Amino acid sequence: MKSLLTAIKVGSIGKIAHFKDDLIAGKLMTMGILPGSMVKVIRKAPFKGGLYLKIDGYNIALREQEAANIVLSMSA
Amino acid sequence: MRIALAGNPNSGKTSLFNKLTGLRQKTGNFPGVTVEKKSGILHLPDKQHIELIDLPGAYSLYPSSEDERIVLNVLINPEDENYPDAVIYVADITNLEKHLLLLTQIKDLGFPTLLALNMSDLAEKKEVQVEERKLSDFLGLPILSISGKTGENLENLKKEVGKLTGIETVGQPFYKFNEIEKTVSSNVQSIFGIKNPYRAKLFAHHHEKLPFLTAREKEKAAEIVKKEGFNDLRLQITETMQRFEQFVPTLRSAVSQKNNQSSFTDSVDAFLTHRIFAPIIFFVIMFFVFQAIYAWAAYPMDWIEGGFAAIGDFTRNSLPSGWFTDLLTNGILAGLGGILVFVPQIAILFLLISILEEVGYMARAVFIFDKLMQQFGLNGRSVVALVSAGACAIPAIMSTRTIGNWRERLITIMVTPFISCSARIPVYAVLIGFVVPADTIGVFNLQGLAFMGLYLLGILAALFSAFIFKLILKTGEKSYLMMQLPSYQRPSWRNIWRNIIDKVAAFVLEAGKVIMVISIVLWFLASYGPSKAMAVAESSAISTAKAQSLDDTATADLIAARKIEASYAGHLGKSIEPAIKPLGFDWKIGIALITSFAAREVFVGTMATIYSIGSSENENTIRDKLAAARDPVTGAKVYSAATSLSLLIFYVFAMQCMSTLAVVKRETGSWKWALIQFVYMSGLAYLGSFITYKLMS
Numbered sequence: 011m012k013s014l015l016t017a018i019k020v021g022s023i024g025k026i027a028h029f030k031d032d033l034i035a036g037k038l039m040t041m042g043i044l045p046g047s048m049v050k051v052i053r054k055a056p057f058k059g060g061l062y063l064k065i066d067g068y069n070i071a072l073r074e075q076e077a078a079n080i081v082l083s084m085s086a
Numbered sequence: 087m088r089i090a091l092a093g094n095p096n097s098g099k100t101s102l103f104n105k106l107t108g109l110r111q112k113t114g115n116f117p118g119v120t121v122e123k124k125s126g127i128l129h130l131p132d133k134q135h136i137e138l139i140d141l142p143g144a145y146s147l148y149p150s151s152e153d154e155r156i157v158l159n160v161l162i163n164p165e166d167e168n169y170p171d172a173v174i175y176v177a178d179i180t181n182l183e184k185h186l187l188l189l190t191q192i193k194d195l196g197f198p199t200l201l202a203l204n205m206s207d208l209a210e211k212k213e214v215q216v217e218e219r220k221l222s223d224f225l226g227l228p229i230l231s232i233s234g235k236t237g238e239n240l241e242n243l244k245k246e247v248g249k250l251t252g253i254e255t256v257g258q259p260f261y262k263f264n265e266i267e268k269t270v271s272s273n274v275q276s277i278f279g280i281k282n283p284y285r286a287k288l289f290a291h292h293h294e295k296l297p298f299l300t301a302r303e304k305e306k307a308a309e310i311v312k313k314e315g316f317n318d319l320r321l322q323i324t325e326t327m328q329r330f331e332q333f334v335p336t337l338r339s340a341v342s343q344k345n346n347q348s349s350f351t352d353s354v355d356a357f358l359t360h361r362i363f364a365p366i367i368f369f370v371i372m373f374f375v376f377q378a379i380y381a382w383a384a385y386p387m388d389w390i391e392g393g394f395a396a397i398g399d400f401t402r403n404s405l406p407s408g409w410f411t412d413l414l415t416n417g418i419l420a421g422l423g424g425i426l427v428f429v430p431q432i433a434i435l436f437l438l439i440s441i442l443e444e445v446g447y448m449a450r451a452v453f454i455f456d457k458l459m460q461q462f463g464l465n466g467r468s469v470v471a472l473v474s475a476g477a478c479a480i481p482a483i484m485s486t487r488t489i490g491n492w493r494e495r496l497i498t499i500m501v502t503p504f505i506s507c508s509a510r511i512p513v514y515a516v517l518i519g520f521v522v523p524a525d526t527i528g529v530f531n532l533q534g535l536a537f538m539g540l541y542l543l544g545i546l547a548a549l550f551s552a553f554i555f556k557l558i559l560k561t562g563e564k565s566y567l568m569m570q571l572p573s574y575q576r577p578s579w580r581n582i583w584r585n586i587i588d589k590v591a592a593f594v595l596e597a598g599k600v601i602m603v604i605s606i607v608l609w610f611l612a613s614y615g616p617s618k619a620m621a622v623a624e625s626s627a628i629s630t631a632k633a634q635s636l637d638d639t640a641t642a643d644l645i646a647a648r649k650i651e652a653s654y655a656g657h658l659g660k661s662i663e664p665a666i667k668p669l670g671f672d673w674k675i676g677i678a679l680i681t682s683f684a685a686r687e688v689f690v691g692t693m694a695t696i697y698s699i700g701s702s703e704n705e706n707t708i709r710d711k712l713a714a715a716r717d718p719v720t721g722a723k724v725y726s727a728a729t730s731l732s733l734l735i736f737y738v739f740a741m742q743c744m745s746t747l748a749v750v751k752r753e754t755g756s757w758k759w760a761l762i763q764f765v766y767m768s769g770l771a772y773l774g775s776f777i778t779y780k781l782m783s
Contacts, residue, residue, distance in 0.1 A: 032319040032320065036319060036326065037150050037566060039330075040148060040150070041145055041184065041570065042183060044327065053356075053359065055361070055456065056360075056361050056364050057455070058457060059453070059454070059457030059458070062355070066183070068181070068570060069570065070568070070569070070571065071449070071567055071568070071570075071571055072567060073457075073566070073568070076568050
């Protein structure tokens with residue numbers, strides 16, 4: 011099952027399947043966020059802000075618009 | 087010989103740099119941009135002296151920020167004044183998998199490279215094992231485990247650095263070109279005379295934004311790229327993927343590590359980045375920062391002011407009176423005092439901000455306020471500047487260096503001086519009594535409420551003008567949040583100390599020059615006038631004093647009052663009177679507006695001089711004097727509620743601070759932005775005062 015990173019609930023885990031936008035993909039990949047990386051949504055920022063994520067064990071902050079380009083495949 | 091330190095943000099590069107160069111370092115800017123450049127001298131065991139440059143932290147040679155762009159520009163241009171002969175690449179040993187991308191790119195550029203595996207606090211506890219030999223063979227470069235904090239293995243590092251020179255890199259490039267890349271880079275190589283194929287590819291990819299290429303060269307590069315159908319974005323992604331695929335398997339077999347999740351960080355962040363608690367905790371922390379700047383700085387500021395007053399008295403009394411003594415006392419010493427008095431605030435703010443930065447909290451602050459600040463074209467980090475501006479705009483503006491996006495940083499700088507700083511308090515204190523009675527309604531003190539209102543007005547002005555700037559300023563550089571939230575760690579006092587020294591030195595040396603010049607100009611304007619008028623003023627003051635049989639102090643005060651009226655500043659004050667009349671100001675206020683450009687609090691002192699109570703330092707005396715002032719023609723009160731409120735509004739908005747302008751000039755790299763800021767802030771002040779006065783009278 012595929013799902014956008016922005017669509018999943020806090021606490022859920024997924025594996026990055028692909029990215030929707032090349033420009034964002036290029037940036038994310040330089041930080042080691044790659045297809046195949048495991049992503050867990052830890053929490054959302056105050057003021058309806060971005061996402062606090064755990065990606066391959068690293069804590070990463072992304073904006074909503076950035077996260078909206080990440081397509082996950084959900085295991086369950 | 088020159089060696090560059092490169093690595094990702096949070097790799098501990100700066101700690102290593104500070105440890106290696108100690109006090110033998112200097113801070114400047116990279117040419118044309120305001121990104122800080124640190125360089126220093128490294129002494130090797132074989133008596134070689136090496137120039138070490140600390141490049142900004144970067145993830146790759148495909149830049150997302152101004153910092154990263156500098157790394158690219160320096161490393162692909164052999165003509166660049168900072169182009170290194172070799173590279174020390176610093177990587178955090180606990181984050182190796184994410185930290186090696188840039189290393190493989192630097193290696194492919196052909197630099198002799200040494201990989202320094204930096205031990206963090208966490209690595210020591212978590213038993214990370216690296217088979218250095220295996221990794222070194224695979225990467226084709228020497229590897230050393232070091233600690234930038236404790237200094238472990240640094241002597242060996244220096245030995246290895248000595249051997250780096252002149253070694254051409256060995257082995258295959260990490261990244262294998264596809265057919266298009268091969269054609270493009272060989273074309274670029276032959277046309278631009280570039281030896282290294284990967285450098286040629288980066289030329290092709292980045293040609294539009296490389297500052298060192300001429301328009302003609304950019305055209306040529308564009309032709310090649312277009313002809314071969316070089317899809318730069320797709321190729322960038324392919325390249326990045328391939329590099330990770332190359333080194334990740336070897337890395338996983340060479341590094342054994344218990345899980346790298348820091349449970350301490352996770353549990354702390356559950357509070358510090360909590361949806362509801364996070365902003366509250368942030369404001370509590372900022373409240374303490376604000377209080378500390380305010381309260382702690384007061385003592386050293388008093389000493390500095392007192393010290394300069396004492397030196398001034400000494401020179402005044404011991405040197406023969408004349409223009410030179412006057413220049414020394416009221417121009418130079420006053421200017422120097424005006425510079426140094428800000429040092430405690432700057433030092434304390436950067437002490438606290440550096441601690442928050444080193445610990446890892448600042449990244450959280452950015453995360454918490456990113457969305458809110460985006461609405462106003464600002465950055466999460468802008469909150470820190472805006473809050474600390476409540477003490478003083480100068481350190482606040484200097485703190486914006488941590489904002490990576492140029493546009494967001496510029497907007498922050500432009501709006502920060504709207505926040506009411508501590509120098510506005512004396513002005514508010516003197517004037518507020520003319521507008522609001524000292525009554526209370528319920529538990530609220532009316533004057534206190536008015537004070538708060540002025541502060542709120544400043545905050546609103548800052549946010550409103552940020553919003554306007556957001557609409558006006560366009561940028562090619564997109565803004566991103568995506569960032570790592572590093573694990574919390576103990577701060578390095580050496581780094582903090584370095585940062586404080588850098589910031590204080592930057593202020594005193596760079597902004598100080600400007601402040602000094604303006605201070606001397608203002609001294610000249612207030613002390614000199616057409617010589618005849620000045621002589622007449624003095625003699626008429628003396629005869630008036632005799633007629634009224636005033637004592638010595640009162641006579642001196644009267645002379646000072648008449649002289650400032652006859653001075654160039656007095657003339658200026660009178661000549662701008664028609665312009666400020668609609669705001670309800672007379673020429674006396676005009677003089678104070680001009681002199682208080684040195685610093686807002688000078689307003690009170692100038693008013694005291696004009697009303698010939700210069701020897702009194704007491705705000706209450708000044709307030710009584712102002713309250714009694716009447717218009718000589720109409721007999722109406724000069725400081726009516728309308729005029730006083732208009733003046734208060736003026737001081738909320740106006741850029742009445744030469745030191746801030748000097749700092750803005752330094753931080754933005756040109757007078758342009760300082761001038762724009764001066765004009766729109768003064769414009770808003772004029773408009774605000776005008777409307778206020780019209781409504782009130």
